Amino acid sequence: MPKPRNDERQPRRPEDRILTVPNGLTLLRLLAIPVVLLLLLAETEVTDVAAGVLFVLAALTDLLDGVIARRAGPTRLGTLFDPVADRLMLSGVAIVLAVRDLLPIWAVAILVGRDLLALVGGLVFGGRIRVSPLGKAATAVLMVGVALVILGGGILERTGGIMFYLGFTLSLAAAIGYAGKLSYASRRGSGGPR
Numbered sequence: 001m002p003k004p005r006n007d008e009r010q011p012r013r014p015e016d017r018i019l020t021v022p023n024g025l026t027l028l029r030l031l032a033i034p035v036v037l038l039l040l041l042a043e044t045e046v047t048d049v050a051a052g053v054l055f056v057l058a059a060l061t062d063l064l065d066g067v068i069a070r071r072a073g074p075t076r077l078g079t080l081f082d083p084v085a086d087r088l089m090l091s092g093v094a095i096v097l098a099v100r101d102l103l104p105i106w107a108v109a110i111l112v113g114r115d116l117l118a119l120v121g122g123l124v125f126g127g128r129i130r131v132s133p134l135g136k137a138a139t140a141v142l143m144v145g146v147a148l149v150i151l152g153g154g155i156l157e158r159t160g161g162i163m164f165y166l167g168f169t170l171s172l173a174a175a176i177g178y179a180g181k182l183s184y185a186s187r188r189g190s191g192g193p194r
Contacts, residue, residue: 018075018077020068020069020072020075021065021068021072022065022066022068022069022072022075022082023065023075023077023081025061025062025064025065025068026061026065026081026082026085027081028058028061029058029061029062029085029086029089030081030084030085030088032054032057032058032089033058033085033088033089033092035054036051036054036055036058036089036092036093037092037093037096039051039054040093040096040097040100040150041096043100048150048151049151051093051150052147052150052151053151055089055093055143055146055147055150056147058089059143059147062082062085062086062143065082066082069082083118083119083131084119086139087115087118087119090111090115090139090142090143090146091111091112091115093146093150094108094111094112094142094146095108095112097146097149097150102149102157103146103149103161103164107164107165107168110168110172111142111168111171114171114172114175117175117178118175118178132174132177132178134170134173134174134177135171135174135177135178137170138167138168138170138171138173138174139167139171140167141163141166141167141170142163142164142167142168142171143167144160144163144167145159145160145161145162145163145164145165145166145167146160146164147160148160148163149161149164
């Protein structure tokens with residue numbers, strides 16, 4: 001039986017792909033984080049609008065890469081970096097807004113702590129603890145609320161503040177669910193539910 005030639009290697013499995021559109025969108029989101037933070041730290045009306053627009057575009061790329069990834073199949077890289085990009089963007093912007101007294105420091109500290117816990121849990125359990133619909137809803141509401149706070153003034157800022165608290169509450173409820181999954185997974189000792 002003849003040996004396969006080097007150019008007849010087995011194709012990579014879909015989950016091993018690196019160069020995909022969703023991964024490219026996630027990379028763009030990661031690269032946008034320091035730009036948004038620097039614009040917010042400048043504290044001018046023009047830079048706030050630019051930061052808000054970039055923040056909204058980054059949130060839209062998150063939706064888009066999720067849709068594309070579901071159709072094409074997720075990749076290992078995307079499964080790891082997509083939630084990291086979301087949490088870094090949201091937490092980083094929330095911290096800057098808290099420093100600027102636009103969001104309450106205590107709520108942002110809890111939110112950032114929850115995000116760090118979720119990231120560590122994701123790394124420890126290798127992404128086997130899935131994001132719940134409640135967690136996705138919390139992130140979406142927080143993103144909209146934060147965007148309105150950035151772009152706002154008057155009614156937009158007040159609406160953004162209300163949405164931030166709603167997203168914060170949903171986020172805490174999702175965190176309780178994640179804690180239960182992590183506790184169950186650690187008791188099983190097999191890496192958790194698949």
